[in-house]
Amino acid sequence: MTKITRSNRKDKKYKVKVGKKTIHFGAKGYRVKPGTKAGDAYCARSSGIKGKNNKKSANYWARKKWRCKGKKSMR
Numbered sequence: 001m002t003k004i005t006r007s008n009r010k011d012k013k014y015k016v017k018v019g020k021k022t023i024h025f026g027a028k029g030y031r032v033k034p035g036t037k038a039g040d041a042y043c044a045r046s047s048g049i050k051g052k053n054n055k056k057s058a059n060y061w062a063r064k065k066w067r068c069k070g071k072k073s074m075r
Contacts, residue, residue, distance in 0.1 A: 002055075004065065016061050025058035025065075032065050039066055039073025047071050 007015040013026035026032070033039050043066055051057030067074045 004061065014061070014065065018055050021056060023056065023058050023061060025062045034065075034067040034073045035075030036073065039068075040071070042066050043068035043073045044071040 002016050002018060004014050004016050007013055007024045007026070009015075009024050011028055012024035013028050013030070015022055015024045017023075043063065046052065046059055046063055046066075046068065047070065049059045051059045052063055054060055
């Protein structure tokens with residue numbers, strides 16, 4: 001299983017290692033709030049971005065963190 005950890009980049013909040021590649025994602029200063037209106041809005045916006053099913057995509061990991069199921073964020 002791949003583990004999401006804190007990023008060491010100043011502009012990103014999280015990172016994950018997939019194979020030999022490290023993916024940094026998540027804006028610094030924002031909170032991940034799954035199951036809220038903000039979560040639903042994020043999931044709806046990000047559902048149209050390519051790569052939501054690609055483990056080498058930052059969008060995939062951000063949607064996983066927000067617990068997106070389609071256009072809804074689950075608690």
